[in-house]
Amino acid sequence: MNFKLIGKANLLLSSLIVTLGISTLPASAQQVSNAQVSALVEALRQAAPPNSPNDGMYSQWQILPGNIPRWSKLCIKQELTPQQFEADTAKARSVITCIVGDTLRDEYKASGNNELAAVRRSACWWMTGKSTACTSGDTATYVQKVVNFYQQQRKKK
Incomplete structure (x- = not known):
């Protein structure tokens, strides 16, 4: 799993370099928008099972x-503990947006x-760790x- 995160970090850096390099291309060439990522983050939150005491999962996204x-x-x-993550919804959303954005671009x-x-x-992938197992x-x-939920979010935007 650490190799996957290292790969994601490299992908993030590569994506940034590529994005800067193609910033003059038409918008259609930039495949995944912030609105799409935001819609997926919210859809994952809405689809998550309700928080249950002692279920071992954290935040509204059930991480x-x-x-x-x-x-x-x-x-x-900033390395957060599960408790810090759960206590700060804004930081949790920021982390999830980062991970989901990378994943959505890959997929x-x-x-x-x-x-x-x-x-x-x-x-x-969010549910199982494999993108084709569902x-x-x-x-x-x-x-x-x-x-x-994603489609509902996209209609709102």
């Missing part, structure tokens, strides 16, 4: 505690630039729930 220090250090350069490319397929793949059962139901 595994082991991800929080790594993700926060990568995204906001957008992997899906052949298909927005809804990228959202499905991202939601599956074809049936509870994981497929969850992914469809995320897609539905």
